[in-house]
Amino acid sequence: MNRSRCSLTAITGLVILAILGPAASAPAQTPVATSPITIGVLAPSTGPFATYARDIIDGARLYSDEAGGQLGRRRLELVVEDYQTRPDVALTKIRKLVERDRAQAIVGLVLSAAALAVKDYVNTQKVPLLISGFAVAETLTLQPNPYVFRLTYSPCMTAAPIGQWTYRHLKARRAAIIASDSVGPLELMMAWARAFEEAGGKVVQEIYPPLGTADMAPWVAKLRHDVDVIGVQTVGADGVRFVKQFQEYGLKGKIPLVDASVGVSEISLLPTAGEAAVGVYNSQPYQYTVDTPRNRKFVQAFRSKFGRDPGSPAAFTYAAMAAIDQAVNTTGGNIEDSARFLEALRKTDLEAPPGSGALRSIPERRHRHPHQPDRQGGRPDRPRRDRDDPRRGPVPRHGPRRILEEAPPHHPQRLLRQVSKESSPSERARSLSRKARSRMNRGSFAG
Numbered sequence: 001m002n003r004s005r006c007s008l009t010a011i012t013g014l015v016i017l018a019i020l021g022p023a024a025s026a027p028a029q030t031p032v033a034t035s036p037i038t039i040g041v042l043a044p045s046t047g048p049f050a051t052y053a054r055d056i057i058d059g060a061r062l063y064s065d066e067a068g069g070q071l072g073r074r075r076l077e078l079v080v081e082d083y084q085t086r087p088d089v090a091l092t093k094i095r096k097l098v099e100r101d102r103a104q105a106i107v108g109l110v111l112s113a114a115a116l117a118v119k120d121y122v123n124t125q126k127v128p129l130l131i132s133g134f135a136v137a138e139t140l141t142l143q144p145n146p147y148v149f150r151l152t153y154s155p156c157m158t159a160a161p162i163g164q165w166t167y168r169h170l171k172a173r174r175a176a177i178i179a180s181d182s183v184g185p186l187e188l189m190m191a192w193a194r195a196f197e198e199a200g201g202k203v204v205q206e207i208y209p210p211l212g213t214a215d216m217a218p219w220v221a222k223l224r225h226d227v228d229v230i231g232v233q234t235v236g237a238d239g240v241r242f243v244k245q246f247q248e249y250g251l252k253g254k255i256p257l258v259d260a261s262v263g264v265s266e267i268s269l270l271p272t273a274g275e276a277a278v279g280v281y282n283s284q285p286y287q288y289t290v291d292t293p294r295n296r297k298f299v300q301a302f303r304s305k306f307g308r309d310p311g312s313p314a315a316f317t318y319a320a321m322a323a324i325d326q327a328v329n330t331t332g333g334n335i336e337d338s339a340r341f342l343e344a345l346r347k348t349d350l351e352a353p354p355g356s357g358a359l360r361s362i363p364e365r366r367h368r369h370p371h372q373p374d375r376q377g378g379r380p381d382r383p384r385r386d387r388d389d390p391r392r393g394p395v396p397r398h399g400p401r402r403i404l405e406e407a408p409p410h411h412p413q414r415l416l417r418q419v420s421k422e423s424s425p426s427e428r429a430r431s432l433s434r435k436a437r438s439r440m441n442r443g444s445f446a447g
Contacts, residue, residue, distance in 0.1 A: 034074070035074075036074060036075040036076060036077045037071050037074050037075070037076050037077070037104055037328065037335055038076075038077045038078075038079060038101055038102055038103045038104060039060075039071075039076060039077070039078050039079070039103060039104070039105050039106070039107060039321075039324065040078075040079050040081065040094070040097035040098070040101065040103035040105070040106040040107070040108075041056065041057060041060055041078055041079065041080045041081065041106075041107055041108050042081055042083050042090060042093060042094060042097075042106060042107070042108035042109050042114075043056045043057050043080060043081070043082060043083075043108045043110075043133070044082065044083055044084060044085040044110050044111060044114075044133075045057075045082040045084075046082050046084040046085065047084055047085030047086075047212060047236075048085060048211060048212050048235065048236035048237040048238050049085055049110045049111070049133075049235070049236045049237075050236075050237070051236065051237075051266075051268040051269055051272075051311075052110045052133055052134070052236065052266070052268065052311070052313045053082070053108075053110070053133075053313075054268070055268050055310065055311045055312070055313035055314035055317070056107070056108045056110075056132060056133055056313045056314070056317045057080060057317075058302070058305075058306050058310075058314055059132070059302075059310065059313065059314035059315065059316070059317030059318040059321070060078055060107060060317050060318070060320075060321055061078075061305075062298075062301060062302055062305055062306075062314075062318060063317075063318050063321035063322060063325075064076060064078060064321070065305070066301065067321075067325060071324065071325045071328045071329075071335075072325070072328045072329050072333045073333070074328075074333060079097055079101045079103060081093040081094075081096065081097060083111075083114060085110075085111055085114075085211075085212070086111075086114070087111065087113040087114045087116070087117035088117070090109070090111070090114035090117055090118055091114075091117045091118050091121060094106060094118045094121060094122065094129075095121065098121075098122075098125050098127050103127065104127065104335045104336070104341075105127065105128045105129075105130065105324050105335075105341075106122065106127060106128070106129045106130070107129075107130045107132050107317055107320045107321065107324075108131075108132060108133055108317065109129070109131050109132070109133045109134075109135045110133035110134050110135060110313070111133075111135060111182070111184070112134075112135045112136060112137035112140070112182070112183035112184035112187070113137075113182065113183050113184075114135070115129075115131055115135035115137065115140055115148075116137060116139065116140065116183070119140065119145050119148050122147045122148060123144075123145060123146060123147045123148070125147075126147060126338040126339075126342075127147065127338070128147050128148075128149065128324075128338075128341070128342060128345055129147060129148050129149065130149045130150075130151060130320040130323065130324070130345075131148070131149065131150040131151065131152060132151050132152065132313065132316040132317040132319070132320040133152070133313045133316070133317075134152055134184060134262070134312070134313070135150065135152065135184065136152060136153060136154050136155055136184045136187060136188060136261070137154075137183050137184055137187055138154055138155060138156075138187055139183075141154070146342065147342065149320075149323075149345065151316045151319055151320050151323070151354075152285060152312070152316055153261075153285040155187045155188045155190070155191035155192075155260075155261070156191050157285070158188070158260065158261040158262075158283040158284070158285055159188045159189070159191035159192040159195070159233075159260040159261055159283065160191045160192065160194070160195040161195070161283055162192065162195075162258060162260065162281070162282070162283035163191065163192040163193065163194070163195030163196040163199070163231075163260070164195045164196070164198075164199045165283075166192075166196055166201070166229055166231070166258050166281070167196055167199035167200055167201045168199065170228070170229055170256055170258070170281075171228070172196075172201060172227075172228035172229035172256070173200070173201050173202065173228055174201065174202055174204050174226070174227045174228050174229075175193070175196060175201055175202070175203050175204065175227055175228065175229045175230065175231055176203070176204060176205035176206075176207070176223055176224050176227045176229075176230050176231070177189050177192070177193055177203055177205070177206050177207070177230070177231040177232075177233075178206075178207040178208070178209070178219065178223065178230065178231070178232055178233075178234060178242070179207075179208055179231075179232070179233035179234065179260075179263075180208070180209060180210070180211045180213075180233065180234050180235050180238055180263075181208040181209060181210050181211060182211040182235070184235070185211070185233040185234070185235050185263065186208070186233075188233045188260045188261045188263075189231060189233040189260050191260070192231050192233070192258075192260035193231060196231070203231075204224065204227060205223070205224050205227070207219055207222055207223065209234065209238070211235070211238065212237075212238065213238055213241070214241075215241070215245075216234070216238065216241040216242045216245045217245045217248075217249075219242075220242065220245045220246055220249050220251070221249070223251070223255075225251075225254075225255065227255060228255075228256075229255065229256045229257075229258055230255055230256070230257050230258070231258050231260055232257050232258065232259050232260065232263055232264055232280075233259065233260045233261065233263045234263055234264060235262075235263045235264075236269070237269075239259075239263045239264035239265075239266075239269060239273070240264070240269050240272050240273045240276075242264055243257070243264045243273050243276040243277050243280065244273065244274075244276045246276070247275070247276040252276065252279070253279070256279075256281065257279070257280045257281070258280070258281045258282070259280055259281065259282035259283070260282075260283070261282065261283055261284070261285070262282065262284060262285065262311075262312055263282075264277060264280055264282075265277055265280045265282040265284075266311050266312065267287075267288060267309055267310070267311040267312070268308075268311035268313070268314075271308070284312070285312055285316075285354070286311075286312040286315045286316065286353070286354045288309045288310050288311075288315075290353070290354075290355075292355075294351045294352065294353060295315075295353045295354075298310070298315065298318060298353040299353070302314060310353075315352075315353040315354050316354060318352065318353060319350070319352035319353060319354060322350050322352055323345060323348045323350060323352075324345075326344075326348050326349075326350055327341055327344035327345045327348055328341070328344075330344040330347070330348075331344050
């Protein structure tokens with residue numbers, strides 16, 4: 001699948017008229033660039049995120065097919081690389097994409113640690129990276145990363161609202177938390193725990209199984225039964241194993257499970273999780289049930305082509321491809337001019353399945369809908385809106401953003417590092433945040 005060119009950045013051909021140099025006797029001529037545009041797709045097809053990788057690749061393929069295999073009027077070639085859910089492999093693969101395959105932009109990535117591993121390289125090479133899997137780490141936004149964009153979300157956008165919602169609506173007061181020992185899941189779980197404790201609850205137990213744990217039974221057995229709720233962020237295949245073994249231990253229906261984000265309840269996992277996932281509450285960055293004309297069209301096309309419902313990585317990768325396409329057209333097809341292409345990406349404004357808006361800001365309203373999967377084919381219910389405005393208190397009021405060159409003081413990416421002036425979080429929440437930072441500084445996370 002090395003050169004299958006059908007993953008995350010579908011084969012969309014662009015014919016670009018680029019001004020590449022002055023003619024001998026004329027001021028400036030515009031020779032036609034006929035070479036294909038190459039988009040690299042980084043997808044973790046090996047490991048616990050394989051279902052997310054499939055969505056990334058298929059989202060890119062769908063956009064390519066709909067665009068006739070072109071970006072603008074130049075042929076698009078997609079080069080798919082499997083980084084095996086490993087940061088070191090991600091860096092090796094992205095170097096291959098840029099230096100050997102001459103990729104002009106990269107899409108994909110699920111693992112936060114992988115995004116952190118490659119960000120300096122893409123900034124140095126001036127090749128835009130559009131994160132369209134998950135890679136939610138707040139730390140991505142705390143320093144200049146001009147060539148890194150994130151179309152997904154950060155922990156405070158999904159986990160913090162449902163942390164407050166858990167306290168207010170489930171009336172939970174004592175919680176246990178369990179999360180994959182990896183940068184992204186840990187940050188999501190910390191954001192959930194912090195918001196839950198700021199609302200008045202208390203986290204009494206923390207469990208962190210390694211990412212890629214083959215047997216979750218020993219970890220499920222450690223969970224306390226004297227709690228009102230269990231906050232969960234076991235991700236990918238680990239999440240499927242967790243909910244199934246949670247059910248096998250007879251705990252389903254006795255203690256509510258609240259997914260801090262798309263961990264055990266991501267749409268691509270539900271067919272495998274089956275009945276075990278029914279009843280899990282979560283907060284989603286995207287739902288295929290979003291009732292807009294653009295999303296309905298996308299979902300119908302995705303179902304027709306692939307025979308399943310799209311998850312978040314598919315929708316965000318499709319949007320990433322649309323953003324690249326729009327930026328290429330804005331530059332007159334001259335994607336080789338990295339400065340102009342970057343500026344065009346920053347000004348992208350498009351109508352995409354997750355919502356409409358600029359590339360650096362997707363409307364937050366898609367990020368605050370707690371819901372439970374129902375029993376109809378494992379599909380989730382229409383999201384249920386929180387009548388109590390979850391934006392009160394420390395919850396940020398703006399949606400997912402491009403990786404900012406400077407994160408302003410009020411930016412949500414400072415959630416784990418800066419306490420909102422309107423809130424006075426408990427010392428327990430502070431210690432959870434310190435633990436997250438300490439683990440990241442030690443490099444003890446796989447993702």
